Amino acid sequence: MKAICPGSFDPVTYGHLDIIERAVALFGEVIVGVGRNSAKNYLFETDERLRLIEDACAHLPGVQVSPLSGLLVDFCAEHGVGVIVKGLRFAGDFEFELQMAQLNRVIGEVETVMLPTSKDWGHLSSTMIREIASLGGDVSGFVPPLVAERIAAKVAARREG
Ligand code: PNS
Secondary structure (H helix, E strand, O other), rough: EEEEEEEEOOOOOOHHHHHHHHHHHHHHHHEEEEEEOOOOOOOHHHHHHHHHHHHHOOOOOOEEEEEEEHHHHHHHHHOEEEEEEEOOOOOHHHHHHHHHHHHHHHHHHOEEEEEOOOOOOOOOOOHHHHHHOOOOOOOOOOOHHHHHHHHHHHHHHHHHO
């Protein structure tokens, strides 16, 4: 069955990649859907978030990266996706994801599988990565090398501008 890992991925972290790798192991074929949440301010535009994930997933056969817009269940219907895969870090994630999973099942008959994040990455969030990087901290232990490089370049450009 084809699965989707949807998200903003601003930027993609080792926590996201852990979930994507485990989703491929479970379902064989995974679309990483890169969307835009209008409530969020993004560091990277959609094109760059797509490129960074493509690079980070290049070693994973069975993974395809795609922009995502509109309703997630419509995307699933159009692309033959049968299951949404989400990572859970803590109880707060579950409360939000449960509501989404229930709604997506009602409006689109799509199932959601929630995977507990590996203990190594449970503390990670893209928001924290952006904050650490913007304050001059080292994020190389949390994100792929190209992402760390691109964040450093963005932060430097913002400081100069
Ligand atoms: O968790 P994120 O990073 O905010 O996810 C962003 C995105 C765009 C993937 C997410 O907001 C999403 O799934 N949007 C689809 C809109 C939708 O289907 N909404 C109804 C859910 S019940």
